[in-house]
Amino acid sequence: MKNKNHSYLILSLLFNLILLIFISPVNRARAKIAFYSILGFSSNTNPPNFRDTVLVSEYKPKSLFESIDARPSKTPSFPIFETHGHLGSFFKSTPEEVSKNMDSLRIEYLINLNLIGGSDFQDVIQKYNDPRIIHFTSFQWDLLQEKDGIEKMLSILKDDFKRGARGVKLWKNFGLEIKKPDKERLKLDDPILEPLFREIENQNKIISIHTADPEAFFSEIDEENERYEELIRHPEWSFQNEKFPKFNEIMEERERMFKKYPKIIFISLHFGEYPHNLQKADDLLTNNPNVNLDIAARIDELGRHPIATKNFFVKWQDRILFGMDGPPDPDKVAIYTRFLETEDEYFDYHSANKPRKGLWKISGLGLSPITLEKIYNGNAKRIFGKK
Numbered sequence: 183m184k185n186k187n188h189s190y191l192i193l194s195l196l197f198n199l200i201l202l203i204f205i206s207p208v209n210r211a212r213a214k215i216a217f218y219s220i221l222g223f224s225s226n227t228n229p230p231n232f233r234d235t236v237l238v239s240e241y242k243p244k245s246l247f248e249s250i251d252a253r254p255s256k257t258p259s260f261p262i263f264e265t266h267g268h269l270g271s272f273f274k275s276t277p278e279e280v281s282k283n284m285d286s287l288r289i290e291y292l293i294n295l296n297l298i299g300g301s302d303f304q305d306v307i308q309k310y311n312d313p314r315i316i317h318f319t320s321f322q323w324d325l326l327q328e329k330d331g332i333e334k335m336l337s338i339l340k341d342d343f344k345r346g347a348r349g350v351k352l353w354k355n356f357g358l359e360i361k362k363p364d365k366e367r368l369k370l371d372d373p374i375l376e377p378l379f380r381e382i383e384n385q386n387k388i389i390s391i392h393t394a395d396p397e398a399f400f401s402e403i404d405e406e407n408e409r410y411e412e413l414i415r416h417p418e419w420s421f422q423n424e425k426f427p428k429f430n431e432i433m434e435e436r437e438r439m440f441k442k443y444p445k446i447i448f449i450s451l452h453f454g455e456y457p458h459n460l461q462k463a464d465d466l467l468t469n470n471p472n473v474n475l476d477i478a479a480r481i482d483e484l485g486r487h488p489i490a491t492k493n494f495f496v497k498w499q500d501r502i503l504f505g506m507d508g509p510p511d512p513d514k515v516a517i518y519t520r521f522l523e524t525e526d527e528y529f530d531y532h533s534a535n536k537p538r539k540g541l542w543k544i545s546g547l548g549l550s551p552i553t554l555e556k557i558y559n560g561n562a563k564r565i566f567g568k569k
């Protein structure tokens with residue numbers, strides 16, 4: 183009996199030892215190499231040097247395929263109508279710098295998508311008074327909680343239109359977070375907003391709307407999430423929580439809103455959040471003739487399926503607008519123009535100082551001059567009545 187216990191103990195120790203050895207990837211490599219060299223497949227008996235673990239956030243492989251941007255100039259072949267600009271101290275821009283960059287980057291017009299209204303809006307239009315800059319205002323949501331909130335919002339909106347606002351920017355908090363006075367989530371097509379939308383319609387103003395966010399932000403942050411690396415850096419961007427509506431729920435509300443106001447021209451920002459699903463983007467444009475898409479901050483997704491995207495851009499060349507999200511930036515112009523104009527393959531969609539939004543690279547569309555001109559400026563000029 184004593185002997186039997188003894189041998190169990192030895193066996194279990196041996197088993198644990200083997201387990202311990204094989205837990206280490208370096209030891210597993212050693213064992214493999216030894217095994218293959220016994221079989222005569224390899225004479226290299228030293229395992230290579232490698233780090234056991236590299237965090238996804240630290241994984242920055244240098245591609246051996248060198249994608250060279252051979253263009254002599256990185257400026258666009260046509261003047262740009264930037265429909266998704268953001269200016270102001272938050273974006274670290276100054277009026278002088280913006281105007282200077284607009285000149286050098288061939289930006290003919292720039293829409294500044296403000297979220298502020300009232301006196302703050304007044305300050306911005308006075309500060310950024312370059313006549314090429316077109317200012318948008320927004321709904322002042324804080325007032326919604328007050329008594330007669332909608333009337334107060336409407337009165338500021340009318341003032342902002344008098345001050346020269348050409349349209350209204352609605353941000354993603356509309357749909358995701360904003361609550362009604364009764365604490366229910368405010369839906370995109372909620373009837374309480376009708377007076378505001380009617381005013382926009384009557385004054386022929388444009389709505390630029392950012393709805394939801396990339397669909398991956400609504401999924402679990404786990405090994406299957408293609409934006410894992412980004413979401414662990416920015417967990418605050420995740421909407422994977424019962425607190426928030428589902429992605430499709432917001433998209434359905436948006437569809438009803440587009441249909442409810444067919445006379446209002448909408449710019450559905452960030453490619454309507456369908457850059458990864460061109461069938462849905464196609465349905466959106468087919469079913470809603472009042473809707474246009476901008477490409478701002480979504481070339482990362484569009485450029486990973488360049489052939490389908492090119493076909494889509496050719497088909498919908500009258501409904502796609504150019505936007506880069508932020509103040510004029512030479513690095514962004516170089517990348518966006520490369521994406522639209524060249525057939526370059528497998529290049530970074532972000533500049534060196536900007537982090538990735540997914541572990542992939544993109545390829546260019548190589549659009550024709552006719553399509554390019556419409557996307558760069560023709561479509562926006564038509565919408566905004568500019569020559």
Ligand SMILES: [Zn+2]
Pocket residue numbers: 266268295507508
């Ligand atoms: Zn934006």
